[in-house]
Structures are given as structure tokens and as C-alpha cells.
Amino acid sequence: MRKTAGILLMGLMLACGDADRTPSDVMPKEKMRDVLLDMNYAEVWGRDQQMDTAMVPDSVKELRVKTYYSQVLQLHGITREEFSRSYKFYEAHPDRLETIYKEMGEIVRRKRTVMDSIENIQREREARASGVRTRRDSLFWPSSDSLKLILP
Template identity: 45%
Template sequence: MITNQTMTIIRKIVIAVLLLGAVACGNADKVPSNILSKEKMRDILLDMNMADAYSYDISPMRGVPLPDSMRQLKVKEYYRQILDLHHISVKEFMFSYRYYESHANRLKEVYDMMQASIAEERKALEGEDRRQQYADNPGSFFPYPKNTVISKKQDTIFPFLKRKH
């Protein structure tokens, strides 16, 4: 037999559970305060990806790849500089990165934000490049006339190929 006192305790427990559930659902998209925000993580990871890409192109003789051990040392140096620029310690970054790794949906959101940021930047750069090329030569037929190659073997035009200088 359930007494009034037991019923009151059960109601309080049910109300507490419902309140906790409502609070948890309201913060479902929020990142804890001790974790880097999605925007900050996006910016750091974008810089790190650029550092990785750049590390392949730092050979003094261009075209001759650096040995992997030297490239890894350079990447570590770049990462350290990136974290310093963002005023983040390695420990803080790794703690946040592990959090995002363990929450795949949030990590995916960060990567989606990275892709959107890159797409915006590419669009802006391509637009500026096109405007500059047209300003230099308004009568040009091709969108990128300076990058057009005319074959010497045939009279075919290959547009949009970058010339190697």
C-alpha cells in the first residue's frame, strides 16, 4: 500500500527527472564551457590543415619532397605556432579535441563548418581573380585568359589549364 508520503516522494522524483531532461535537451547543442567552441575548433583545425598542406611544399628545390621525418618536425613547429596564435595550450587543445572525437555529431558539425568556410573563401578568391583578370584584359574570351594554353602541335585551345612558370 502506497502512503501519501511515498506518493509525494515519487512525484518529486518524477518532477526532478523531467526538469533534468528538459535542461539537458535545452543544452543539447551547447559545448561545455571547459571545451573550445565549435568556431574556435574550426579555426584551429583549418590552420592545422593548411600547415599540413604547406609542409609538403617547403622544399627549397620545389618538386623535391622533404623526407617525412623533416616534414613531421616542420608540422609540429607549425602546430605549436598555430596554438600560440590562438592562445591555446597543447593540453587545452587535446582535451577539447578528445571531447569532439567522443561526440561524433559535434565533430561533424565542426568539419561541416570548415567546409563551408573554405567554400566561402574559394568563392571570394575566384570572384576576385576573375574580376582582376577581366580588368586586365576586358576583351578576353576565356574566363582565365592568362591560364589558357594554345597547343603548338594543333590549333586546339585548352582553357583553364595553369601554366607552369
Template identity: 35%
Template structure:
């Protein structure tokens, strides 16, 4: 009976070691918080690329827009001090672990929703003039001289 007890305890220890913590990410991969921050920035870069493409009224082809977004992605990875290779390895690992990928995407959604809530309603009093005027004049954005948009600047330096 003593040998059976030792075998049972040894088996239990191996089972516990094999299972590990289901929420943990191995150290060689990007952790959930950092991965979610990277994906938030990439989502914003994608939206920015689409917005610039829409504002140019067809002057930018989809392939050019995709190349610009790739440049933004590389800048984002540089900001987070992550190599493309490490990001892809981590992203592939998360894809093979959907429960952890779900956690990351929930953080991404919460961050973007929080940012959207901070912007508020565009017609509120504290909104920029461009948005407040749209409630009265639908084409108000064309009536003001706005500075030209720089396609590289938004993702070069993050404010602390």
C-alpha cells in the same frame, strides 16, 4: 499517491539534468566556434606544408614536412591562446561525441569553402597576374621572379 507524484517529479528533474542540452560543450573544453577556427588554421597549415614540400621537388622529406607542420600547429595554438594539453583534451572529447564533432567539421568546411569562393577563378580579371598568365602560358609561374616563400610567417600573426 502524493509520494508517487513526488518521486515522479524528482525522477523527471534528474532525467532532465542528466540529459542537458545535446548541442552544448562543457565549459572545460574548447567551444565549437573556437575549435572550428583552430581546425581551419591547422588545415591551412597542413595544405601549406604540402605545397612547400611539392614546390621543393623532393628536397623536403616527409618527416621534415611533418616536423614543420607540427611547428605550425604549435604556432596556431599559441595564436588562439590554447595549450597543447587543452587542445588534445578537447579534441578527444569531441571524438567521443561525434554529433558535436560533426558540427565543428561542418563549420570548418563552410569556412574553407567561403575562403575558396573569395579567391575566385584564377583566370578571372581580378586574379593575380601569375594566375591570369597561366591561362595563356602554362609555365608562367616560372617566367616571373616571385619573392621567396617564408615558411614561418603565414601563421605568426593574424590580421584583424
């Protein structure tokens, strides 16, 4: 009885030790995150892009998105089967997939912050170059001429 309990306990400990490991035939979490992020960008680009201001049928958009997907896989040096196998693994482990999506969201937020700051800087430079007053905190900043005090 003691032997059986010891073997059972040892087996349980070994099984728990592998709980956080990713199988060797599955992409690591960071690579999966990068591939999924690029695929999301490809999908948005493929579905939102207009061709010469004409409406594009959904079938053409789908074909374009699939083409972008294959280009993303080529870019990352993986096959469709490797991606499918890895995605199925992460789908079977929702806690890991949730972590990947949270990291993706954080990357997108950081990129958006950088892009917003670059756009603000460009807007300010253009406004200064054109001589147009810009609004700051709901007040117009005075021009250099209005700063001169005229005394009687």
C-alpha cells in the same frame, strides 16, 4: 513510489537540460572550428611546400607540420592540453564535430569563391593591358577595328 518516480523524472529533466552545453574546460564550437581550420591550412602548407625544388623527406615534413601546429596553438592562445581535451570532447560528440567540419567546409568554399573571382579579374585586366583577345562563351570578342563597317 510516487516520490521515487518524481525524483527520477526530475533527475531526467535536469540531465537533458545539460545535453547541449559545452563544459567550461572545453573550447567553444566557434573557437574549435577556427583552430581546426588553421591546423588544416598548416598541414597542407607543411606537406606540399618544396624547398628549393628538392624533394623533402617525409620526416622533415612531419617536423615542419608539428612546428606549424604549435604556432597555430600559440596564435589562438591555447595550450596543447586544452586543445587535446577539447578535441576529445568533440570526438565523443560526433554530431557537434560534424557541425564544426561542415562550417569549416563552408568557410573554405566561400574563400575559394572570393579567390577565384579575384584571379578572374586579374586575368581580365592583364589580357586587356596586353591587347590579347579573350574568349568569352566560346566566342572571340571582336577588336575595335573589326567593328567598323566598310561600305562600298
